[in-house]
Amino acid sequence: MPVTTDIAATYRRPRAVMRRLLAMPPHEGRALAIVMAGCVVVFIGQWPRLAREAHLSGQELNMLLGGALLAWVFMMPLVLYALAFFSHLVQRVFGGAGGGYSSRLALFWAFLASSPLILLHGLVAGFIGPGPGLQLVGLVWIAVFLWFWLSNLREAGWGTS
Structure with missing residues (x-):
C-alpha cells in the first residue's frame, strides 16, 4: 500500500497497519526511510513558524531554516533511534x-503517521501564533502519537489481537 494510504488507515486501526508492516521481511532501510520521511515532514512543518519568527524578529530566515534542517533531518533520527532502543x-x-527492529518500526511509524498533525501544528504556529489553539493542536498531536506508538509497541511486542 502507498504510505499515504497506510497513514490514513493508521488513524482508524493502528495495530492492523503495524501488523502489515511487521509481516514484511525485516529491512533496516525501510525503518530508516520511515524515520527520515517523518523528520523531513516535521522540518517542512516548521517553515511557517520560522517564517513568522524571522519576520517578527528581523532574523535571517535562511539561518533559522538551516538550524531546523540540522536539528530535524540530521540529529533527530539519532535521538529517535536511541528512544527506540530504550523502549525496546x-x-x-x-x-x-x-526484537529491536520491531521496536524501531513501532516508534518510527507512529512518528510518521502522526506527521499530518505536526504539519497542522506548524501552520497554526505560523499563521495564528502562540496561544490556546497552538497548545490544543500540540496536545492532540502528542495524544495521537502516544496512541499510535503504544498500539504499535503492543502489536510488535506481544502480537495479541
Missing part, C-alpha cells in the same frame, strides 16, 4: 517478545 529495553523488562 523497557518492553523486554515487561515481557515483550519483539
Whole structure:
C-alpha cells in the first residue's frame, strides 16, 4: 500500500497497519526511510513558524531554516533511534517478545503517521501564533502519537489481537 494510504488507515486501526508492516521481511532501510520521511515532514512543518519568527524578529530566515534542517533531518533520527532502543529495553523488562527492529518500526511509524498533525501544528504556529489553539493542536498531536506508538509497541511486542 502507498504510505499515504497506510497513514490514513493508521488513524482508524493502528495495530492492523503495524501488523502489515511487521509481516514484511525485516529491512533496516525501510525503518530508516520511515524515520527520515517523518523528520523531513516535521522540518517542512516548521517553515511557517520560522517564517513568522524571522519576520517578527528581523532574523535571517535562511539561518533559522538551516538550524531546523540540522536539528530535524540530521540529529533527530539519532535521538529517535536511541528512544527506540530504550523502549525496546523497557518492553523486554515487561515481557515483550519483539526484537529491536520491531521496536524501531513501532516508534518510527507512529512518528510518521502522526506527521499530518505536526504539519497542522506548524501552520497554526505560523499563521495564528502562540496561544490556546497552538497548545490544543500540540496536545492532540502528542495524544495521537502516544496512541499510535503504544498500539504499535503492543502489536510488535506481544502480537495479541
